[in-house]
Amino acid sequence: MKLNNDLSKIKEENEFFMLTEKVKNFRKNNPNCEIISLGIGDVSKPIIKPIINAMHEAVEDLSKMETFKGYGDSSGYHFLKQKILENDYKNMDFTFDEIYISNGTKTDVCSILELFDINSTIYIPSLIYPIYKNGVHCLSRNLKYFHVHEKENFVPQVPNEKFDIVYICSPNNPTGIAYSYEDLRKWVNYAIENNAIILYDNAYSAFINSPDVPKSIYKIDGANKVAIEFRSFSKNISFSGVRCSYYVIPNKIYEGINKIWKKRTINRFNGADYIAQKGAEASYIEDAQTEIKKNIDDYLNNTKRLKSAFKKLGFTVFGGEDSPFLWVKIKEGINSWEIFNLYLKELNIIIIPGIIFGEKGDGFFRVSGLGSRENIEKAIEKLEKYYNYR
Ligand code: PLP
Numbered sequence: 001m002k003l004n005n006d007l008s009k010i011k012e013e014n015e016f017f018m019l020t021e022k023v024k025n026f027r028k029n030n031p032n033c034e035i036i037s038l039g040i041g042d043v044s045k046p047i048i049k050p051i052i053n054a055m056h057e058a059v060e061d062l063s064k065m066e067t068f069k070g071y072g073d074s075s076g077y078h079f080l081k082q083k084i085l086e087n088d089y090k091n092m093d094f095t096f097d098e099i100y101i102s103n104g105t106k107t108d109v110c111s112i113l114e115l116f117d118i119n120s121t122i123y124i125p126s127l128i129y130p131i132y133k134n135g136v137h138c139l140s141r142n143l144k145y146f147h148v149h150e151k152e153n154f155v156p157q158v159p160n161e162k163f164d165i166v167y168i169c170s171p172n173n174p175t176g177i178a179y180s181y182e183d184l185r186k187w188v189n190y191a192i193e194n195n196a197i198i199l200y201d202n203a204y205s206a207f208i209n210s211p212d213v214p215k216s217i218y219k220i221d222g223a224n225k226v227a228i229e230f231r232s233f234s235k236n237i238s239f240s241g242v243r244c245s246y247y248v249i250p251n252k253i254y255e256g257i258n259k260i261w262k263k264r265t266i267n268r269f270n271g272a273d274y275i276a277q278k279g280a281e282a283s284y285i286e287d288a289q290t291e292i293k294k295n296i297d298d299y300l301n302n303t304k305r306l307k308s309a310f311k312k313l314g315f316t317v318f319g320g321e322d323s324p325f326l327w328v329k330i331k332e333g334i335n336s337w338e339i340f341n342l343y344l345k346e347l348n349i350i351i352i353p354g355i356i357f358g359e360k361g362d363g364f365f366r367v368s369g370l371g372s373r374e375n376i377e378k379a380i381e382k383l384e385k386y387y388n389y390r
Contacts (some may be wrong), residue, residue: 037350038367054282076101105232109275110135123163168202176319191226206236244276
C-alpha cells in the first residue's frame with residue numbers, strides 16, 4: 001500500500017494552522033486581552049429573513065409526505081437554475097444543461113479538473129487562493145506558476161508560453177483587485193487562439209460595482225467557448241456555513257462536453273442540499289436583493305474605511321474597490337510573519353501574512369472589511385495610536 005505522495009506537497013494547511021496556533025497561544029498567555037481580527041475571510045452578517053423563511057418552508061416540505069424530497073438532480077433543481085439563468089446570465093442563451101448547482105466553489109474549482117486530460121498543464125498565478133494549487137496536488141496534475149507583479153497592479157498577464165488550463169480569480173483573493181474587460185479580453189483571446197481553458201473563480205461577483213469590471217466573464221466576446229465560471233452563495237447571502245454554489249460549462253467549449261460532465265457528476269455527486277437550494281432561490285426575490293445589496297455595501301464601506309486609514313498611515317494599499325479585501329504593502333522592511341507577530345503582540349490585531357498566498361506575497365498582508373464596523377473602528381484607533389497619528 002502506498003499513499004498519494006502528492007498530498008504531502010500541500011503546505012497551506014500548515015501555514016493557516018501556524019496562524020491559528022499563534023493566536024491560540026497568545027490568547028492563553030493574555031486571557032484578558034481583546035483581539036480584533038482584520039484577517040477575516042468569512043462573512044459576519046447573519047442570513048437575511050426572506051432566505052431564512054424560505055429555508056424554514058423547505059424544512060416543512062421535508063416533513064410532509066406530499067412534498068418530501070429525497071435525492072434530487074445531481075446537477076441541481078430547475079427552480080434554482082431558472083433563477084440563475086434569468087438573473088445572473090440574462091440574455092446569454094445558456095440552457096439548464098450548462099448550469100451545475102453544487103455545495104461550494106472550493107469543491108468545484110478543484111473537482112472540475114476531472115473534466116480534463118490528466119497530462120494537462122495547469123497554470124496558476126504566483127499569488128493565489130491556495131486551494132487551486134492544493135486541488136491540483138490532490139489530483140496529481142501538472143502545475144506551473146506564473147508571476148503577477150506589483151507594477152501591473154497584480155493583474156495576471158498573458159504568457160508567451162503554452163498552457164492548457166489557467167485559474168483566474170476576479171475579484172481576487174488575496175489582492176482585492178478586480179480585472180477589467182480589457183484585462184480579461186486578453187486571456188479570452190489567448191485561450192481561443194491556443195485551445196486553452198479558463199477556470200474563472202467569480203466567488204466575489206456580488207462586490208463588483210465598477211463599470212469597467214464585468215460581472216461575468218461571459219460578457220467578453222468568445223468567453224463562452226473557453227471559460228468555465230464559478231460562483232458562490234457564501235459571500236453574498238452568508239451561506240458559507242449552509243453551502244451552495246454553481247458553475248457554468250458552456251456547450252460551445254466542446255461538442256458533448258455537458259454529456260460527459262453529467263456522466264461524471266451523476267457518478268460522483270448526489271446533488272446540493274434541497275434546503276440550501278430553496279434558500280438560494282429566495283435570494284433572487286426583489287426584497288431580498290435590496291437587503292443583500294445593503295449588506296454588501298456595508299462590507300464595502302468597511303473596506304473603504306480601512307483602505308483610507310492604511311493609506312493615511314503611509315501604506316501602499318491595493319484592492320478594496322470591488323472586493324472586501326485589501327492587499328497592504330509592509331512598509332517596515334520586515335516580512336509578513338514578522339508583521340503578523342508585531343501586530344498581534346503590540347496591537348492585538350490579526351492580519352493575514354501575505355506569504356500564505358505564495359512566496360511573492362511575503363512583503364504584504366491581507367485585511368478585509370468582512371468584520372463588524374465597530375471592530376474595524378477599534379482596530380483603526382489602535383493602528384493610529386501605534387503609528388503616532390493620535
Ligand atoms: N474562491 C475564493 C477566491 C474564495 O476566497 C473562497 C472562500 O473564501 C472560495 C472560493 C470558497 O467558496 P465556497 O464557500 O463557495 O466554497
